[in-house]
Amino acid sequence: MKKELAKTYSPKEFEDRIYHEWEEKKYFRAEIDQKKKPYTIVMPPPNITGQLHMGHALDCTLQDILIRFKRMQGYCALWLPGTDHAALATEAKIVSAMKEEGLTKYDLGRDGFMERAWAWNDKYGGRIKEQQRRMGTSCDWSRDRFTMDEGCSRAVQKVFIDLYEKGLIYRGERIINWCPNCKTSISDIETEYEEQDGFFWHINYPLSDGSGAVEIATTRPETLLGDTAIAVHPDDERYKNIIGKNVKLPLTDREIPVIADEYVDMEFGTGVVKITPAHDPNDFEVGRRHDLPIIHMMNDDATIKEGVGGKYAGMDRYEARKAMVADLEEQGLLVKVEPHRHNVGTCQRCGTTVEPTASLQWFVRMKELAKPAIDVVKSGELRFIPQRFENSYFVWMENIRDWCISRQIWWGHRIPAYYCQNKECGHTEITLDGIDKCPKCGGKMVQDEDTLDTWFSSALWPFSTLGWPDKTEDFEYFYPTSALVTGYDIITFWVSRMIFSGLEHTGKKPFSDVLIHGLVRDEQGRKMSKSLGNGVDPLDIIDRFGADALRLTLVTGNAPGNDMRWTETKVTNSRNFANKLWNASRYILMNLPEEMTGAVLPDDLPIEDKWVLSLYNGLIKTVTSNLESYELGIAVQNICDFIRDIYCDWYIELTKPRIAQGGETARAAQNVLVYIMQGMLKLLHPFMPFITEEIWQSMPISGDGNRESIMISDWPQASDELDFPAEQDSFGKIVDAIGAIRAQRSELNVPPSRKISLVAETSYTELFKSAEPFFEKLAGIGEFTVTAKAEDNGDSITLVTDAARLFIPTGELIDKQRELARLEKERAAAEKDISFLSGKLNNPGFLAKAPAAQIENERNKLAKAQEKMEKILISIEKLK
């Protein structure tokens, strides 16, 4: 029912209220309807450690736009929300919170710690959902999921077992990245390399036969405790004679062999490499080829191990390095120290320098899984928007290495592997049900202590959330999902893993389109980060400007995959636009008759109504196609431009005289005003859901829109009945003429309050005559004459459009020179046009090869330019 709009736009007054209404009325719920087509988006689950930041706000906005658009288009639209347990990130937070109480996780034990972790989830898991509600997210909260809830956990276990049975998961000793602070393995992509200044220590390893020493160069001298060989290139003439000999390993009493391996680069360093299989990936491979022993020389906290470390045992790795270098120097084995800049791997979570370590871990064999995941994108069945991101996806997938999925932490899905404690037997059993007795030997079975990489569960998100592995109704109906919206920063972590997991476990791609967005940066283009303190809090922006303004800001002028800079003036602009729309609506409502119940377009409409309807019809087509091709920024630009420039600045102003006049003509205008307003609100609704709903509910709504909420109204359809190309073109001539007069008035500093006379000479006399009220109202014309042939006495200012010559009599003598100069400028401009266009049309190549429509178009432009030129020339002649 119609209700009053508040005097000023203050989103605080209605945003929360409207959201609750929507939620109460269950508009967000996707009820399966076999008559409708499904449209599904699964939300990238935010971490339970987090709170809403600009990245989420952007992510949220884009998804909400798509889902609201599709819902209005008549799809059964499901947006499925949820949260991620974020294994290591969360555990680290809990551990550090406990530290303040003076507790470690070992004080609590595994069960006690898990209790805390679940309590943490209860406390913080819900927070971000409240924040998302404030953004206006229309997701189906009844289907809310968590990566560690029962269903998702079951999917994880099932996948683990399936992969194991297919031989795609194995346990083995490999070099992994070990974080000595988090005390867990991390995967390759969780390791971030940063360039650091370091040194090259040149150390002499004495030959055991006393025939001299071999100089090696290393950046990590402490690892020599784990050396089990030194290597040279087999073709290296310098060292051929020492291959097979032994060297004395400094600071120890061990002797190790000199081996030959092609891995060694003769050009680099001294051409001799120390081989530490336990602490370097390449050395590990060399060690395997040469069957070298693996000596672990560090504990899990990166202190030197008892037993191998001698006097250095117990020291931290850097402390040991210092001590060892000092000792080497003392023994005369240190040849030299060179500064050296190199890349050092650090832990993505805590920044600690990782220690590559040979360790017994679980891995997913990736080669086989990667292939179909590459093919599905290559074939175009699954696409990235923008497409360029497919490139890095391919590069990563094609060079993929096995994925280390076991983590030495407690918060996560525990690996369903059980090991027989009987050393003779050593049987491994993978099972969903706990098992304590070995099926082979009857010995005691103990479950693997480790949990799974957090991405192992998020990789299953598109189907685990829909009930898989059960063939639920949801899964059957909504899967595969339609679009995935996420930032380019997690394509490898997440998107790629969902793709191969979906294909492997469900036999189908998990989604069709991946819409990639960029990062929201600060005003100086820096990443928003906690350490810099340059983050902008979306909630603060919502408090001050409203969620609609925030959303509009995030989507305006942004193209897929591109970063954007955050500035507050952008939000002010968005808020100003909202205010504009608000006031336009208020104006319309103020002038509507009480009894009006809906907008009905009369059969017989004046030209300006047809003009605006025709433009509006074009807008529907453009915006719909923009949205369908993920051009969200362009779509919203088009909508806003129309609302501001066409609807407010022109059409409302055009109808004011009619409204004031009252009667039939006013009634028609009111109907058109409301009709288009409804349509604009619908088009804008996905972008600015709150304000459009608030206005919608205050409007007299009829027809298909006679519903209680814009959210569930139908998306506007372009139609031939709204298409008036002739009127659109004709009225364009009036708009041109008024524009020309306004510009001239402004140039001459004629105040808007002062009426001027106008004589219009045109062949469109009827058209111009009928437009008199517009000239009066919008161009400040007092006396208005339209004629097919004007008496040109040379005492008027003459404006020329391609449809008319417009004379503004000055009353007194005009400055002939100045007027001539102005006309001369116009003539030059017209001449430039003509020469450009006729040049084009005289070009045989253009005529032969350009499409016919293009040629026709250029011909029309030329004809108009020539008409205009004729008029200008006449005026110049008269003036002279």
Add this chain to the structure above:
RNA sequence: GGAAGUUUAGCUCAGCUGGGAGAGCAUCUGCCCUACAAGCAGAGGGUCAUAGGUUCGAGCCCUAUAACUUCCACCA
């Protein structure tokens, strides 16, 4: 070392498959015209990074160059 992106008005950025360069902000001018000064009407401002090429026609396609950004790999 490999790859991708960016370079367009003073600033922030659009510009879909090639058809005479756009928006917002900022600047300047004039306006409180009963929806809106969070506004209205105008104006100025660009060799589309550089050099070649393809084409009837290039901001857009190709090649090279420069600067900046990012991702991947990682030689001890």
